[in-house]
Amino acid sequence: MADTVADVHQHESAGHDDHHHEQNFFVKYLWSTDHKIIAMQYMFTGMFMGLIGGYMAYVFRMQLAFPGISVPGFGQVSPGEYNALITNHGSIMIFWLAMPVLIAAFGNFLIPLMIGADDMVFPRINRLSFQIFFVSVLVLLASLFVQGGGFGGAWTSYPPLSAESTYNLTDLGSSLWLLAVALEFVAFLLGGINFITTLMNSRAPGMKAYDIPIVCWMIVIASILFMLSVGPLIAGAVMLLFDQVLNTGFYDPTRGGDPILWQHLFWFFGHPEVYVVLLPAIGITVDVIATFARKKIFGYKLVLYTAVATGVLSFFVWAHHQFVAGIDPRMANVFTITTLLISVPIAELLFVMIATLYGGSIRLTTPMLWALAFIAEFLIGGVTGIFLGASGADIYFHDTYFVLAHFHYTFFPIAIIGTFCGFTYWFPKMFGRMMNETLGKIHFWGTIIPFNFIFIPLFVLGMGGQHRRIYNFQHFPELAGPEMYQLREIATISLLIMLAFQAVFFYNMIHSWLKGEKAGKNPWKSNTLEWTTESPPPHGNWPPDQMPVVYRGPYEYAHPDREEDYWPQDEPA
Amino acid sequence: MDRFLLQASTYASSIDGLILLIGVLVGFWFLLAEGLFFWLIWRFRARPGEKSQYLTGKEKHVKRWITIPHALVLLCDVFIIIGSVRVWYDVKQQLPEPDSTIRVIGQQWVWSFQHPGPDNVLDTDDDIYTANDLHVEIDKTYHYKLESRDVLHDFSVPVFRLKQDAIPGRSITGWFRPTVAGDFDIQCAEICGIGHGIMAARIHIEDANTHAQWISAASAATTP
């Protein structure tokens, strides 16, 4: 990947400079402060964790469709193991796939390149952030193998179940899980500070606030949102950890504590968190759509303002997860109102993306297909959220598979479709070679079609009253009917098909990386700055005397005054 | 909804009605958005030699394409909020006068029920205790007092469209009024440890006669 060529930093403090000697593998790839290498570390760690999360989904979906069988590659699933599997599946997919890939990997790779800087402002803090993240991965994986097994109290980890080992029977597992999550938060706080200050301060000369590509804005808004919402949960996690290991009683009602307090702290973070991952995915989609529709996006500022509005509103909706959790019923009305209001800015974001297609010249490349699929599928997830946001309807839907299908229809587009969209779009920049389009399209359809066949049946099951986190439905006569098992089997078999098609992606990735067609600087004829340097960019991104200067916004496609249908940001007028 | 599951309480149909209302309103927008979306993809597919249009989205008449839907979505939101709050008020906020009161206790991993017994007063000597079987009479309004002995549980009766968390250290009062006789599931809808999946109970909704018979049989069995 990036070579350690000429030192870009000659202009200052030449005294202690060790760039020139040969760096060994360890220093170059594992101890690097280069933002692109850190981005790849996050990307591949996230990809690896995504596969583990997918494997877990496979194991417990097999158990759900064919209860009691010995799952190939795992064995028989006990109730305790089942709980641990879903808990860690949820945690991994959100905290170790969506967050590291969408925010840390794309943020690290794109922000400096897109704003024309040579690196992050604090490269060593950046490296530290990944190292802490990596430790959190190890702690989480270790928690699955300790005495008593992994934590099984759901990713929401409600006390008293999570607080006392006599209740959850996973003494060490629950503490390690909590520790891993806390470490992950610290890593993202450090990373977030880097993203925010870099975007604020290190833009190329001439780049005004409204010349920044949307995806950078979105990652930074998401980082701010994360930073401002996670604090109370960190405090809450310390209290929960003390309840677990020191035997304090913060959440123990018999000792003056309150179990509901955790739910407030958790969801005060938890709801903004869903927009923390949503916004970067929208950012990626917007950029890809603009490029392949050859269109200026329909209202740059509108996107920005609605994203901020979504962020602000998201702090006031958290209790919609707790409608029936014993909060004051009058409060539910307030949260119904705020929750429904949030549909307005999000609808606007989606309308803007759809409107951008108008008058375009749409090319259905693989990244574009992913971007369009994001819109089509996320809409389903979004509108089903409205059923849940209406307190009266949520009485019935709470904790059913309807909720589950709702959030997979939001999370899957974000964490899987969004990452594939970004990954295939920037692959040429990352590795200097094009991906194979045919294989890319096979993988696309092989993922999208089974995806709908997994979760549509789960919507139906949820309407039928099937509750979450139940490892075997035989004890509930209403849920054990043959039609219900049929639906579960459709879902599971579709999952198997989808997993099989992932092999196409990995083959395509490795094959293109090694043998793909050379990409050149700007294969998509795009405007933004990252396409003005080599693919892959060298250490320092641009030669020091050729750092880009910006003359216009990022979306000047098909400008009437130009022969070409694109107009790079750094081209003098 | 009633295609999926019987409506067996007075408020089941109002909850289902609300779901239908939301379904119609957001369904309309959903179909509109998806329809427009696919039409645009088809209409503006790349054709050789044709350049895309340069639209900034700044002019007033163009902006209308965003601001008008914006206002309409807000309007739909208002309808949904009104519908939702009305149902919520009915089910969770006001308590009609009870004909009878029961106590429901969740613990790892069994539901215990305390029926008021022959004198129809809770917490007296003739109360009837059962595990995993709740007996109620049709067309009578019940209050339930929901408690938990250890972790969170959730008292869920899908045919009633009723759901309420049980919290240790608190007693939460709610109500229901069964309208159909029969035996139905009670599920625990909040993860409560490894036995969460076996925390199943049944509700037996009986007509006045059967219920009276059950009461006398059950009290005969408990009082020596």
Add this chain to the structure above:
Amino acid sequence: MAHAKPLATLRSATGIPTGRLAVWWVLASEVVIFGGLLGSYLMHRIGHPEWAAAAAHTQTWIGAVNTFVLLTSSFTAVLAHQAAERGNGKEAAKLLGLTILGALTFLVIKSFEWANEISHGYTITANTFWSFYYTAAGLHALHVIAGGIIMGFVAFDAYRGRELHRVELIGIYWHFVDVVWIFLFPLLYIAK
């Protein structure tokens, strides 16, 4: 590995030096952490008037002395900043040394106080008031320790005339630690 700074670090599109900008964002994230903790404490405290009995066992005068110690150390941090502005690294390092001394005094007093309380049976599990007391003050003490250590490094550099701008940054952080204590002191000690 000593690294040269990338160009990115030297740019300043907002006009605010990058280091200061970052410290403000760090503080923003810290504010919400302490905010969450103290908010939880307040909610519980209002719900449990009987905690006043437990709170009566905290020693207000020790807390007051410690408040004074911290305020003084913040003052020396300000003086260090001024010295650094004048380019006088040695003077700044000395004043930072005094600030560290203040931090140490604070911690020593704190440990005597805690040892005394624990010996009377008021441990972290005694009741939820004491749980909050130790958690909140402990989290604050961790910040004091971390601040003291970082200040040591900054002073070391400042003494050699390097990275003088960091004197200001650590000063900002130190004021924050101080302000947190200003909130903790009335909440844990005075409210009885």
